[in-house]
Amino acid sequence: MTSYVRQMLQKGPLHARIIERFDDMSEQLQQAARHILEHPQEVALVSMRELARNAGVQPSTMTRLAKFLEFSGYEDFREQHADVIRVSADGFAARALQREEGAANGEGLAYRMLQGLSAQIDRLRDPDTISRLDTMAEHLAKARRIFVLGLRSCHSVAWHFHYVMTLLGEKTVHLDGPAGTSGDPLIRATHEDVLLAISINPYSLQTLELAEAAREKGLSILAITDSEVSPLVTIAEHVVFFPTESQTFFHTLAPALAVSEVLCGLLASRDRAAALKELKLADRHLSAMNTYATSIPRRKI
Amino acid sequence: MTSYVRQMLQKGPLHARIIERFDDMSEQLQQAARHILEHPQEVALVSMRELARNAGVQPSTMTRLAKFLEFSGYEDFREQHADVIRVSADGFAARALQREEGAANGEGLAYRMLQGLSAQIDRLRDPDTISRLDTMAEHLAKARRIFVLGLRSCHSVAWHFHYVMTLLGEKTVHLDGPAGTSGDPLIRATHEDVLLAISINPYSLQTLELAEAAREKGLSILAITDSEVSPLVTIAEHVVFFPTESQTFFHTLAPALAVSEVLCGLLASRDRAAALKELKLADRHLSAMNTYATSIPRRKI
């Protein structure tokens, strides 16, 4: 519980005040507060109405939130946030100190792993990978249906791609049935469809077999894999590569997940309006199904 | 002369632009410019009229200065200064949210997304998160058994954690059975076990219910979630936070996956020898099962 207090102090008394009273807020106030907790500087940098727009609440909700937190009004609230920026700006020494502390702490494995993962994803921004991503998004967009295949360690990536795409529409089919039925959906696949295969070394045999079967059915194979000499390269029409090395003795899939998310982003951005419409649809369905906690039951669940 | 150039570069391109054209300005413009050079953040933090008042010039002078510096107007000038604050404060998580135009056609979206993801994972190296990760690894290591729970978008993270952990031994149980049996493994859970729950906003009701049920059975709840006001925070003994903001309109889980991999890494590193032995074991089993392509069949599969 001490660490909770420490965190509050670290992030400043404004955060603390919001978190403290969060439980007593109404649904809308919570939504506004949540957005402010995630983007504190924006309070001082944009107008209230714009902030409200970004948070998805009414302008008046912001005024109400400010008063709820016992500020005289939103302008008071805003001024406090501006002060935080002011002191942290010329508090150059403070920032240097923080960095120092981080460096001293930097012996830890967690620190090194995160640094490594960040750098690997950063390196994906090279022109070759970017153009490969764009091309693959093009292929995916043109396909009638997308079969997504990723087994074992790559299951997480494949499933996440499929999940996000489901929210954006109904183009993807996830090849991961139970009881050995993974490949069954391919029965009705045609040459208009594509197979998005994800695999890393060591390459799962089942993935390769299914991919080969799909190719013989006339499907285009698109691959996300870890190496130029991956077996998927030879049968795929287009490939995107990602690194898997990590400081540990197992492979990392964070870069692969990043690649998959970028593809989703590119696909969604091709028709923002349609994507947004689909998202709204999914939203309505899920709330009708009572999937999510709408009001957040903080105390008595 | 070198120190002049260096100063310009240090303080950023906005300062440089002002200094460069300073000599050509009229008296009033210089007075305005001088004030801005001395208080750069104020441009973004107060209104133009107030800034003009503080600088001792007319409001219109500020507009004229902005146009003199070849901005489209003062609002453009102000937005640039806001961006400087944003990047120096927390990277640029919030920036993309406003930029509808640039993101509209998806121009360079891949590049920007990767840059953002990399920065977000980089920021996880702050001392608080590191210490939270270490503490959570401690808790996980002490537990007799680890039940892993992550539904919907968090399924990928939960499953990946479980998958890696199974390669390292047999401590984890994945709560994601078919046909609504997710919670069944908890039947034989005791207070020696822990539940690792992963959830982001909007929070899946089923996750919260299962977590609450586990807590009532005496299990410690460990949470990986997206906010200090996540409903998991109140019922969890320890929490690690990660960001989910992305340039698209769906959340990113790459940082969450990074967190999960770091935890695996920390756990494995506590007993390298044992972990390696388990890995060998898994290796032998999988090759006996003919799971992977051993020789890479590049041409003829």
Added chain:
DNA sequence: CGAAATATGCAACAACTGTTTTATAAATCA
């Protein structure tokens, strides 16, 4: 169940925003 209380969306408000125009003063130059 109905009544009281609360939460939320909406529209109107005056105040203030950044910008532009107009009038006046100062500087420049033939």
Added chain:
DNA sequence: TGATTTATAAAACAGTTGTTGCATATTTCG
């Protein structure tokens, strides 16, 4: 010097700001 350009101040402008009161849902409770 007087004509002409330039610089500045003041005022007017449309658009936006933060705020408030009111009508309508929604929740709470006897």
